[in-house]
Amino acid sequence: MPSGDARGRGRVVGRDAERLAALYDAHAAPVWRYVVHLTGDRAGADDVVQETLLRAWRTPRILEQDPASTRSWMFTVARHLVIDDVRSARRRREIGVAEVPETAEGDATDALFEAILIEEALGALSIDHRAVVVRAYFGGLTVSEMAEDLDIPEGTVKSRLHYGLRALRLALQERGVTR
Incomplete structure (x- = not known):
C-alpha cells in the first residue's frame, strides 16, 4: 500500500x-x-x-x-x-534615492577643534619657542634651515625646540588633550 x-x-x-x-x-x-x-x-x-x-x-x-x-x-x-x-x-x-551617493566625506568638526586647541596651546608658548616649533612642524624645516632663517646657532634651535615641545605638551595637558 x-x-x-x-x-x-x-x-x-x-x-x-x-x-x-x-x-x-x-x-x-x-x-x-x-x-x-x-x-x-x-x-x-x-x-x-x-x-x-x-x-x-x-x-x-x-x-x-x-x-x-x-x-x-x-x-x-x-x-x-x-x-x-x-x-x-x-x-x-530604507530610503530610495535616484542615484547612489558618492563616498562619504568625513566630518571636519574634530579637525577644526583640534586646530583651535593647538593654536591656543601654541599661543601659550614664548615667541622664541613658538617660532622654532612652528617652523619645524608646520614649515618642515631642518635644524640648519631654522638656524639660518632665525640667525641663531643650531644648538640654540635644538634647545628651543626641546623646551618648546615640552611647554606645548604641558599646554595641551592643561586643555585635556593628552595625559
Missing part, C-alpha cells in the same frame, strides 16, 4: 499544479495590475503576485474552488501583503 499512497499524493500534487496554473492564468495579470496601481513598483508587484499564488497553493480550500470565484480573495491577500510591506521595519529604514 505505500506505493498507492505515493501515487495518490502525486495525483493530488498534479491536480493542485493544474489548479494553481488555472489560478495564475485567470488572476495573475489583474492582481499584478492592482498591485502596481497600489505601489507603483512593477518589480515589487511580481513578488506580491508570487506570494499571493503561494498562499493560494497553501490554502487547500482556494484550490478546490472554481478559479473564477477566487479573485476577490487574491485581491485581499495582495492588498494585505502590500500593507504589511509598507508597515515593515525594512521599509521604514
